[in-house]
Amino acid sequence: xxxxxxxxxxxxITGLFLIITIAIIWVFFPPVLKTFNENKAQSNTLAEQIxxxxxxxxxxxxxxxxxxxxxxxxxxxxxxxxSSPSADLLLLQFDGLTKSLGxxxxxxxxxxxxxxxxxxxxxxxxTDENDIKPGSGSSxxxxxxxxxxxxxxxxxxxxxxxxxxPTTLALLTKLKTFIRWNTVTSIxxxxxxxKSTATISGKVFWTPSSKLEFSGSVKDLLNQAKTLFDGYQxxxxxxxxxxxxxxxxxxxxxP
Amino acid sequence: xxxxxPPEIKQRKGLKSLVYVxxxxxxxxxxxxxxxxxxxxxxxxxxxxxxxxxxAEIDRLAAEKNKDKTLISQAAFVQSRVKSAATYKLSxxxxxxxxxxxxxxxxxxxxxxxxxxxxxxxxxTTTISGxxxxxxxxxxxxDKLATNKLITSAGITSLTESASETNKTYTFSISxxxxxx
Numbered sequence: 001x002x003x004x005x006x007x008x009x010x011x012x013i014t015g016l017f018l019i020i021t022i023a024i025i026w027v028f029f030p031p032v033l034k035t036f037n038e039n040k041a042q043s044n045t046l047a048e049q050i051x052x053x054x055x056x057x058x059x060x061x062x063x064x065x066x067x068x069x070x071x072x073x074x075x076x077x078x079x080x081x082x083s084s085p086s087a088d089l090l091l092l093q094f095d096g097l098t099k100s101l102g103x104x105x106x107x108x109x110x111x112x113x114x115x116x117x118x119x120x121x122x123x124x125x126x127t128d129e130n131d132i133k134p135g136s137g138s139s140x141x142x143x144x145x146x147x148x149x150x151x152x153x154x155x156x157x158x159x160x161x162x163x164x165x166p167t168t169l170a171l172l173t174k175l176k177t178f179i180r181w182n183t184v185t186s187i188x189x190x191x192x193x194x195k196s197t198a199t200i201s202g203k204v205f206w207t208p209s210s211k212l213e214f215s216g217s218v219k220d221l222l223n224q225a226k227t228l229f230d231g232y233q234x235x236x237x238x239x240x241x242x243x244x245x246x247x248x249x250x251x252x253x254x255p
Numbered sequence: 256x257x258x259x260x261p262p263e264i265k266q267r268k269g270l271k272s273l274v275y276v277x278x279x280x281x282x283x284x285x286x287x288x289x290x291x292x293x294x295x296x297x298x299x300x301x302x303x304x305x306x307x308x309x310x311a312e313i314d315r316l317a318a319e320k321n322k323d324k325t326l327i328s329q330a331a332f333v334q335s336r337v338k339s340a341a342t343y344k345l346s347x348x349x350x351x352x353x354x355x356x357x358x359x360x361x362x363x364x365x366x367x368x369x370x371x372x373x374x375x376x377x378x379x380t381t382t383i384s385g386x387x388x389x390x391x392x393x394x395x396x397x398d399k400l401a402t403n404k405l406i407t408s409a410g411i412t413s414l415t416e417s418a419s420e421t422n423k424t425y426t427f428s429i430s431x432x433x434x435x436x
Contacts, residue, residue, distance in 0.1 A: 010274045017281040024288045032295045039302040046309040053316035060323050063330050074329040077336040081343065165357070172350050181343040186372040187353075191365075205343055212331035221330060224337045 062218035069222060076229045079179045079238075083209040085155045087111045089238050090204055093180055094159060096235025101170055108158040153207050157182070160199035165189060168198040179234040180204045347379060352405055352433055356383060359399040361392040371433075381431040382412070386424045390414065393427045400431055407432045 004010050063070060079089070087109045098105035159171065168189055175182060184202040214221075258265075320327070349371065356369060364387035373379030383400075387393045393414060400409040413428040 004270065004273065004277075007270060007274055010277065013274075013278050013281060017285060020285050021288060024285075024292060028292050029295075032292060032299060035299045036295055036302075039299055039306060042306055043302065043309070046306060046313065049313050050309060050316075053313050053320070056320055057316050060320055060327065063326050064323060067326060070326060070329050070333065073333045077333045081336050081339065165353070169350055169353055172353070176345065176348075176350075181340075183343070183345055184347075184349055185374060187349060187369065188371075189366075189369040191367050207339070212328065212335050214327050214331035214334055216334070218330070221334055221337065225333050228337055228340055 059214070059218060063214075066218060066222055073222075073225045073229060076179065076232070076234070077225070079234055080181050080229065080232060082206045085110070085206050087155065089236065090155070090157065090180055092236035092239070093178070093234065094157065097174055097178060098159065098161075098171070100235060101167070101174065103161055103163060103167065103171070105159050105161040108156075108160075110155055110157075154203040154205055156201065156203055158199055158201040160197070162195050163198040164191075164196040168200070171198075171200060174233075175200070175202075177231055177233050179232045346435055347373065347433060352381070355403045355405050356381075356400070356431075359396060359403060360385075361387065361396050361399075363388040364392050364396055373433075378407075378435070379433045381433060383429045383431060384427065386426050388422070388424065390425055393425060393429075397429050400429065405434055407434045 079093075082089075088111070091107060091109050094105070094107045094109065098107070163171065168187070172184065172187075175184060182202050182204045184200055186199075186201045188197075188199040188201075190197050352371070353369070356366075360366060364385055366383060366385035368382075368384045370382045370384075371379055387396070393411065397409050397411050400406050409429055409431045411427060412430045413426075415426050417424055417426055
């Protein structure tokens, strides 16, 4: 070693070697290693994201294959438990329900202020006898009974008329399979010498929209939804102003 | 053979060879370090390109998903309704309750009203009113109601006698508690 240190060439080359090695280890390696580690972490994250995205893509593919069924189920689900009280459609549904039993009924549903204006206008311009006249032909009068719209996710309703016991039972049976999810909170059956009257009151439900995310298998969803909604019956379609009705009069005051 | 090379020269020669060997070792080590560095840098570069392609694939899949956003939100809506269906299940089957009342009504008794009221906080109360030809039938009616599994309790709340020219009738009210479905 002593002899080696005596060699000028050895000292220079060793010094050079040490400078280069230290430079490589201390200066060049750390950023490259840092990038390597970052890339590795990013690669893992992206791999997971791709896996999740591919699973989602597969789900979307299944959904697209069942597009028509999903759309039908959506309409049914929206009728069963809408995102808003949807009192106007509820009125049409109840009207259809009572008419399916051939009953004259007074239907009471609460309207919000906006919907109330629309509802009051609707029966003023009937075009034929099939037009919905809420409460028409009922023992309670020819106009819907309007109450203020309640808060929360339950909307009160009542159905009343001159119905006997078997008719009330039939109506209660129909309410069990009525498309709009409901609960009956009171029943009042009264029989006097000349007539029988019945009032069925209850709540229909709605739930405000929130950010919903689909998860799980499309096949399972379709099976569960079909099983659930097949038992329910709808009595009216939602009105579509783009597809129905005749509008426009030179004098809107003329009958 | 006699080695005539002087020991000093011999020693210098050995030293020179040792320096060469050490120098060679230095070169090998430095080369390895440089090659390692270059290898890592190259790997990082290719990895960067690969990550870019992966990101592009994720973006493509996201765009595809976004294209069917309405369909996905419809499916999510249906799913939320399926999940919450149990919450809205009926607590009471009123048809069964009304049938139970009808089946328990004595033949010489008729009802004038049935009033059922319930809310979510307390069990429903049912008040049955009617008329009967005798008191015994009213008590039997109450007892028959109490035997029904849908009814947890039944009690007479009023019983009055009203006499007409032809016959006597008894007006009554029975209060009934309903069992949950």
